[in-house]
Amino acid sequence: MSQNLVESGAEVSSDRRREREKLVEIRNLKTYYGESGLFGGRPVKAVDGVSFDIFNGETLGLVGESGCGKTTLGRTLLQLEDATGGEVRYDGTDITELSGDELYQWRRNAQMVFQDPDSSLNDRMTVGEIVREPLDVYEWGTPQECREHVKELLDIVGLRPEHYYRYPHQFSGGQRQRIGIARTLALEPDFMVLDEPVSALDVSVQAEIINLLEDLQEEFGLTYLFIAHDLSVVQHICDRVAVMYLGNIMEIGPTDELFNNPANPYTHSLLSAIPKPDPTATADRITLHGTPPNPRYPPNGCPFNTRCPARIRPPEYEQLDDEIWMGINTLRDVLLERQRADRSLRERIRERLGRQTRFASVDETYDDLFGHLNIPQDAASVLDEIVDYAADNDEDQALAVLTEEFGSVCEKESPEYSTVSETGRQSFCHRHSEEHARPSEVLDERY
Amino acid sequence: MSNTESEQSMTDTAVRTDGGTETKQSLRQRVLSNPEPAAIWLAGLALLVAVELGRFVDWALTIGGGIKFILDGIVATPTWVGSNFEGTLGFVAGAVASDITSLLLLFIVAVFLRAYLPFHPDEKLGLDLSRSRHLWFERGFVTAVLAAVVSVLVFTPIGAALKNEVGFYVGILDSLADTQTLLSRETIPNHGYQTASGSWEGTFLGLSARSAWLVRFTMVWVYAAVVMSWLWRGYNVYREHYRRMDWTPRDDVIDRLRSHNWGRFGLVVVIGFIVLALFAPVIATYPIQENVYEPYSQDSEFKYFNEEAGEVQTALHGDANINSRSQGAGSQNVGINQYDDYGRYAPLGTTTSGEDLMTHIAYGAQTSLSIGLIALFLALGIAMLLSLASAYYGGIIDLMAIIGTDTIISIPIFVLVLMMSVVFQQGDVWIAEPMDGGLLLALIFAFAYMPGMWRSIRGPSLQVAEEEWVDAAKSYGQTPLAIMRKHMAPYVMSYLIIYGSLLVGGMIIVTSALSFLGYGVSEPTPEWGRLIASGRNAVSTQSWHVSTVSGAMIAIVVTGFNALGDGIRDAIDPQAEANAGGSGGGA
Incomplete structure (x- = not known):
């Protein structure tokens, strides 16, 4: 696809969008796992308070790393998971409140295409039975009418009517995904959640399925929520994109704008991970260090602060080396881990006696992280103080000092959504307020 | 959808197995349009059933008897519940309790029957109900209909008439079950006696008791083998001529089982076990009623040739059993493939109490x-x-x-x-x-x-x-x-x-x-x-x-x-x- 084509297409659709009304409004939606139950402990915060709108007839992309909660968000929108809090308004009704018959009646409006076509079709049923089942559930017409309708649907998705009597495993992955799409179309929904519909397919087949989905949207006026981690596919098919990290929407806005001029530091780093076909391109990649935090223990403040390349640093330490900052971040992770770990009585005694425990001593950690670095005096003294506290097993105090000295607004307060362009693009970052430098400037400076 | 054409031709080749002609017809229509294989197979099956009709009817009646036993138990529950309540809370409470139990039972039946309602009563009445209300309404409707039918049967003479009617048909079936079949003691009798001249009286074609029993025994297995192969043939006929799908996953399962020697051995043994159980009345050397259950009743009398007296006498199975016990230790024994003193052939010998093993x-x-x-x-x-x-x-x-x-x-x-x-x-x-x-x-x-x-x-x-x-x-x-x-x-x-x-x-x-x-x-x-x-x-x-x-x-x-x-x-x-x-x- 040429860049031109993508841009013009996106412009047209974003113009169209403004005239359209909201189909789905999501407000402060939360989905936590493992909260209820007999031995409920800290829940896993898969979706931690997201708010956005999906407009009639658009394709909204939802991107993010694996495990960031995008599939859970999609499933919650269809009530396959129970929302812990917040609301999902579909045409004005809050569907998280629906149950029984109302939920049953609503379900035909919204359907889902699943990621793995091998697992989403029941192999013991023929293709016809699979596509027909939703019709039977809603007691749609006579058996004869149903059969005719299913054959039409098979035709629409590019299969042939005689495939009705075949079994799914007689088909290739792309064809199986077509069967899945035919099934979702059976009830003529308005809204479809596409959960990585092409990521399990060969590249050549991906294009066919994407084209099919686009044709169907045109023909039936469907609204898509397109969940993906392949950014090039998202750039191709989506009108708008939402970027998700650790259960939060980091940035949401029109596709072309977001791809060409990202506002959020996380979007910057995601986009810089796309391989450039130009071998002479020299732009430095932003590499994110470490792994995303455990969603059971999300960090305070901004969810991205542990890995953010544009994190706000206290002015007195602004000149510290990047490697030292990396070390400080790692030290904080280690301290948090130690704080959470249960210490058995036996381990406490061993520690008292100066024996080895499974907790490596803090001094070793310090040596690993900072031993080879040249640390300015002021920072070094603070680090020594932190290590002293930690050596006494007073992780709380050590963390308090660390946050006090090296922390900033990023760790202390949750950011607000700021509108960053005329099209209403929003970004979830402290750096959009007046007193801080823009993320893009900081990143240019640091990388 | 400009590129659908090219997609179709591409995706076609990707279908792994080919075939599968489009058929909109039901199985019935498919059979009618090509009746020959089905007719041949059904004729064969009819012949196989006809020679053993009495036995099939007998099995059906046995199953029916089992179902009746369970149904009688269920039908008795309302009365039982009612009488329990009556004992403590008085007559009215007992009646109410038994009625409620009956309605509950009918409701359970109604839940299953609801799906077969030919029409939707709420739509006829013009009610606009949500899905769950619609379900409950229909279940209630079916329960009411059932309750009405049951009351009519219980409280009017129609019930008794119906019972008579059913009894009449069961009687017909009973007499059918008594008809002689090809594989039966009556067709191939094995219990006779050998006269002084050495010829056999009362056995099949005058064969010895041993040969007569062996003939019947062999016939059972031949019949069972023919039936099994005919059923297998029927499956193949269905698969070749009438099934919508050319191939289903089950075909592979059957093919793998067919080439699995250990599994085939198991299948043969299990089928043999089932045949042994089903044809026990034919395989057994003597009627179990006479030989085991009631050996001293008048029906258990048989004729034998007493060598000492040199004449044909009668004896009861019970008395004969006492003298034919296999208790080892030098005393008495009737071993495998032996006759006892009463000229009774015991293919596997006798038990310790002298009954046929x-x-x-x-x-x-x-x-x-x-x-x-x-x-x-x-x-x-x-x-x-x-x-x-x-x-x-x-x-x-x-x-x-x-x-x-x-x-x-x-x-x-x-x-x-x-x-x-x-x-x-x-x-x-x-x-x-x-x-x-x-x-x-x-x-x-x-x-x-x-x-x-x-x-x-x-x-x-x-x-x-x-x-x-x-x-x-x-x-x-x-x-x-x-x-x-x-x-x-x-x-x-x-x-x-x-x-x-x-x-x-x-x-x-x-x-x-x-x-x-x-x-x-x-x-x-x-x-x-x-x-x-x-x-x-x-x-x-x-x-x-x-x-x-x-x-x-x-x-x-x-x-x-x-x-x-x-x-x-x-x-x-x-x-x-x-x-x-x-x-x-x-x-």
């Missing part, structure tokens, strides 16, 4: 098979429901199921069965009567084996509950019950078949072990384990056959069931690990 073995197979099947289906049904529900809902239901079944599992299965059968048999409850404790044993087995069964299929159930097609079904509003039935049960079913066939072997062993100890199936119902127990003192003597034959039968049949289970498992899932879940072998 072949008769015992054949009817003992019937006992084992009935116990095994009743227990198996109950245990499978409960285990299936429990595992599907606990896998689908999870949470507290799952936990309750785990706790409940763990409690049962914690007691060794043989001890549990032993305790329960002692308690119930000492308590002399009505359920201990059918089959001299056989039915009770089946129910106890169902209870005791169900948790292990549930455990074995819990894993597969949890696995299939996580599949995306289950989510997909939820997303278009399929009901939980339908999801379990259509999207989960078929995947668990194959495991049930495997574990079930292994379980039957275990049940046969435990039944025999209990009977051996004197607690299982009591006299006079024939049972293999009791034969072993009675003959075990004589194993080292000339009467070795009593324990040995019955013990060998148990060993072969149990091995057969295990082999069949292995074969089916390998056929269903070629990659399956060889862990049979500890259900085979029983105690």
Whole structure:
């Protein structure tokens, strides 16, 4: 696809969008796992308070790393998971409140295409039975009418009517995904959640399925929520994109704008991970260090602060080396881990006696992280103080000092959504307020 | 959709198997449009059934009798509940309680019948109900209709008339069941006597008693083999001419089973066992009623040639049995393939009480098979429901199921069965009567084996509950019950078949072990384990056959069931690990 084509297409659709009304409004939606139950402990915060709108007839992309909660968000929108809090308004009704018959009646409006076509079709049923089942559930017409309708649907998705009597495993992955799409179309929904519909397919087949989905949207006026981690596919098919990290929407806005001029530091780093076909391109990649935090223990403040390349640093330490900052971040992770770990009585005694425990001593950690670095005096003294506290097993105090000295607004307060362009693009970052430098400037400076 | 054309041609080649012609017709129409293969097959089947019509009708009546037994029990519950209430709360409370119980029972029936309603009563009445109200309305409607029908039958003479009518048809069936069949004692009699001249009187074509019995015995197996091959042919006819699909996944399963030697051995043994049980009245050397159950009744008199007196005399089976006992130790013995003093041929010898061992073995197979099947289906049904529900809902239901079944599992299965059968048999409850404790044993087995069964299929159930097609079904509003039935049960079913066939072997062993100890199936119902127990003192003597034959039968049949289970498992899932879940072998 040429860049031109993508841009013009996106412009047209974003113009169209403004005239359209909201189909789905999501407000402060939360989905936590493992909260209820007999031995409920800290829940896993898969979706931690997201708010956005999906407009009639658009394709909204939802991107993010694996495990960031995008599939859970999609499933919650269809009530396959129970929302812990917040609301999902579909045409004005809050569907998280629906149950029984109302939920049953609503379900035909919204359907889902699943990621793995091998697992989403029941192999013991023929293709016809699979596509027909939703019709039977809603007691749609006579058996004869149903059969005719299913054959039409098979035709629409590019299969042939005689495939009705075949079994799914007689088909290739792309064809199986077509069967899945035919099934979702059976009830003529308005809204479809596409959960990585092409990521399990060969590249050549991906294009066919994407084209099919686009044709169907045109023909039936469907609204898509397109969940993906392949950014090039998202750039191709989506009108708008939402970027998700650790259960939060980091940035949401029109596709072309977001791809060409990202506002959020996380979007910057995601986009810089796309391989450039130009071998002479020299732009430095932003590499994110470490792994995303455990969603059971999300960090305070901004969810991205542990890995953010544009994190706000206290002015007195602004000149510290990047490697030292990396070390400080790692030290904080280690301290948090130690704080959470249960210490058995036996381990406490061993520690008292100066024996080895499974907790490596803090001094070793310090040596690993900072031993080879040249640390300015002021920072070094603070680090020594932190290590002293930690050596006494007073992780709380050590963390308090660390946050006090090296922390900033990023760790202390949750950011607000700021509108960053005329099209209403929003970004979830402290750096959009007046007193801080823009993320893009900081990143240019640091990388 | 400009590129659909090219896509179609591309995707076509990707279809792995070809064929599958489009047919919109129902099976009936497909048969009518090409009637020849079906007609030939059906004619053959009709011929096979016709020669044994009496026996088929007899089996149907037996099954009908079993169903009637269960129905009578259910019908008796409202009265029973009512009388319990009446005893404490007075007549009115009793009447109300029995009415409520009847309505509840009818409602349960209505839940199943609702799907077959030819029209929607709420739509006729112009009511606009939501889905669940619509369901409840229809169930209520069907209950009301049923209640009306039942009241009419109970409180008006129509009921009595209907009963007469049914009785009349059952009478016709009874007389049909009594008609002579090709394979029967009447057609091929084997019980006669040898006159002084050496010729045989009263046997088939004047053959010796031994040859006559052998002819009948062989005929049974030939008939069974012909029926089985004809059924197989029928499946092939259906597959070739009438099935919509050219190929289904089940075809591969059958092909793999056909090339699995160990599994084939198992299949042959199991079919043989079933034939032995079903044709026990023909295979048995003498009618069990005369030889075992009522040997001293007038019907049990037979003629024999008394060599000392030199003339034909009559004797009762009971008296003859006393003189034909196989008790070893130099005294009396009628061994394998011998005649006793009364000219009675005993293919496998006699038991310690002088009864014919072949008769015992054949009817003992019937006992084992009935116990095994009743227990198996109950245990499978409960285990299936429990595992599907606990896998689908999870949470507290799952936990309750785990706790409940763990409690049962914690007691060794043989001890549990032993305790329960002692308690119930000492308590002399009505359920201990059918089959001299056989039915009770089946129910106890169902209870005791169900948790292990549930455990074995819990894993597969949890696995299939996580599949995306289950989510997909939820997303278009399929009901939980339908999801379990259509999207989960078929995947668990194959495991049930495997574990079930292994379980039957275990049940046969435990039944025999209990009977051996004197607690299982009591006299006079024939049972293999009791034969072993009675003959075990004589194993080292000339009467070795009593324990040995019955013990060998148990060993072969149990091995057969295990082999069949292995074969089916390998056929269903070629990659399956060889862990049979500890259900085979029983105690």
